[in-house]
Each structure stands twice: as C-alpha cells, then as structure tokens.
Amino acid sequence: MNxxxxxxxxxxxxxxxxxxxxxxxxxxxxxxxxxADGYFNHSMQxxxxxxxxxxxxxxxxxxxxSNCGFISEHALGVLGLLNSKA
Numbered sequence: 001m002n003x004x005x006x007x008x009x010x011x012x013x014x015x016x017x018x019x020x021x022x023x024x025x026x027x028x029x030x031x032x033x034x035x036a037d038g039y040f041n042h043s044m045q046x047x048x049x050x051x052x053x054x055x056x057x058x059x060x061x062x063x064x065x066s067n068c069g070f071i072s073e074h075a076l077g078v079l080g081l082l083n084s085k086a
Contacts, residue, residue, distance in 0.1 A: 015079040030067035
C-alpha cells in the first residue's frame, strides 16, 4: 500500500495550520493528533434507496486523536489541496 509522501504530509499540515486547525480533541481534550496516511473519498448520494457508483464526491484528509482515536475529517477543496480539474 502506498503512503503519503513527506512532501504531501507537509502540504496538508501547512494547509490545516493556515485554517487554524489547532483545537483539542472534542471527545477527550487531548492536544496530539496523527495525520492519516491516505485520503478518504465520500460519495455523495441523492437517493437513499439506491447506491450510485461514480459521480460527485468529497475527498478528505483525516486527523486521528492519539489518545482516544477520534477521527476528524477535513475537505481537501476547502483546504485548497485539490487541483483545478477536481
């Protein structure tokens, strides 16, 4: 399995810092987080009775609380981490 490069990680961390993503974990108050070593891609659905494959999605990166494991996802587009074609 491929992992994020150090360059990708630094770019993500810089983007999170620029948005002032520095608060403690909302569940346990811990201040230490781990950056997930890959992206998530959430498919958007307009009908709950069928599953559409393909189409619009929201790509995210996650931080994980190092104490309780709470996962916080952040949309790559809002962070400015998607290319103009995405």
